[in-house]
Amino acid sequence: MTSKKIRTIEELGEFGLIDHLTGGFTLRQESTSTGVGDDAAVIDHGAYCQVITTDLLLEGIHFDLVYTPLKHLGYKAVVVNLSDVYAMNAAPRQLTFSMGISGKFSVEALEELYGGVKLACDRFNVDMVGGDTSASVTGLMISVTAIGTALKDELTLRSGAKNHNLVCVTGDLGAAYMGLKVLEREKQLHAGDPGFQPALVGYDYVLERFLKPEPRVDVLLAMKEAGIKPDAMIDISDGLSSELLHICKSSGCGVQVYGERIPVAEETARVAGEFQLEPLVAALHGGEDYELLFTVPLSDFDKVSAIPGVSVIGNITDQKGKALLVGNDGSAIPLQAQGWNAYTQGESK
């Protein structure tokens, strides 16, 4: 009955909408272990599992062709999917690549796009096994589905976080968002100028983080070597805050993270300053970082701290659904879910 009162997508938000629409679906195939609600679905093949994930990249929402090189776009379209596979602690194996393209694209432009796809496939040892190519009257759209495998006891879901677990992130956060801000600023400064040459010198780091994200295979390998198996893991595509809340919801736990421990690169902080933005806000809500957020047992503290590129930022609590950001002065403020809300603001996120 309640659902009858809900009329607009904005009221539900992205995650609410997905829950609402997929709530009525039941799983009945024996082989389906996990359906909607993790980085990837899981299919059971006995000793090993297969994970399946899919992502859309739409012109005007996820990318702007004014400043996105097609080769980078092809690479990124693959990588954002592989990132979901890695976040299940699985190895990617196959992918399908589909695109809708308008007639304005030349074959050479599409070769660039596919060049990026091939680069990612070569680099991460993934087979491109199929796809669909269609005309589009409404801009470029890309849909990728990636498939990976993991031994059953290696698979890591969002739902495995345990009380007192350490909460860790890889790399640094917020850079991709600041890269996007720089590109958007340059675009607006040169609106309508066909000879548009953006002034991007000095912004290499944040631009690369936005245009060419890299999945953190290195950290996963180092953890395996160190004998660490995360209890829960998720990739940071929508911003740290949103992903922390996903883990709390799926694992039925709470979390507290310490603001000063959240890793932000120097260049990210400098660019955030230019935009009069608190660097921590970019890290918490920026998204598109494709770093990993995971939890490990407290006893792994020494081992996990020794891995280059890993920061311990907080811990899991038994305060179900309570996600807190703890400040230097000991004050704690609740983290907000954000995710994208491009329906209303029309901004890339």
Place this chain on the structure above:
Amino acid sequence: MTSKKIRTIEELGEFGLIDHLTGGFTLRQESTSTGVGDDAAVIDHGAYCQVITTDLLLEGIHFDLVYTPLKHLGYKAVVVNLSDVYAMNAAPRQLTFSMGISGKFSVEALEELYGGVKLACDRFNVDMVGGDTSASVTGLMISVTAIGTALKDELTLRSGAKNHNLVCVTGDLGAAYMGLKVLEREKQLHAGDPGFQPALVGYDYVLERFLKPEPRVDVLLAMKEAGIKPDAMIDISDGLSSELLHICKSSGCGVQVYGERIPVAEETARVAGEFQLEPLVAALHGGEDYELLFTVPLSDFDKVSAIPGVSVIGNITDQKGKALLVGNDGSAIPLQAQGWNAYTQGESK
């Protein structure tokens, strides 16, 4: 070198473009049996195989929301993918459903769309295991990936046709295309009229064939019961002519089919008459029928002829790449590949 001269997508066509762009990709995962080039890719799991297929449905290309009920659209988006799974002689198991939607959609409209998806999942016993939901600034787009399984010796590829095989089709052809023509005519007659009530009485069959295609599970089951295993199979999504040429290319053979044996429903012929179109042209090039085209050994003639809904329309020859349409007078004309060419004509196909 030759590829450097090619500049426009039109010159290459759909199939040429796919060949061109995917030509440089290599397969290296042991589990990948078949990549690009069949109805679905094949992943090896030992005794059984998994097939993976994906299809895009884009507003303005594959559907027009002026006359497409959302529930039908959701159902069709699933069915066109399941049809590819069945065409591998496999049983569908899981699917992912992704969509890009503009803010103009109400939650109720999306419930309709998902209602159609759920109906198809329930009917064909498939689990919806994931997807991606995104804002879109450019109309509705849907991307579905379906996964099925088959025992290794039951899998049927496009490439298995043998000399003297009988060429068979299920159901009747050309109806979906005539349904589309009727809907387009009504739309044009009422262009700009917000109270548009199309005059569709008497067109039930062709409309249903276009709006609500059904995969031919019944025929596959009947063939299994009769002990028939097709040598080659493909689903008819782009028109009989195009699919016959796919089989010839993949199997390294030729084919001849008899015009008078190609099944066309009475209503399809009547509607084709209204549009001054030869019914056979609709059957050969219309597309969207989602019937099955398959080949069986000559010795199966009696068994296959006894199955309701199967027509034997010709035979495989050893004249590699030669696809002929034989007329009543014994004349033979070469079949043309068509596929969609919506890049230039902007018409749904």
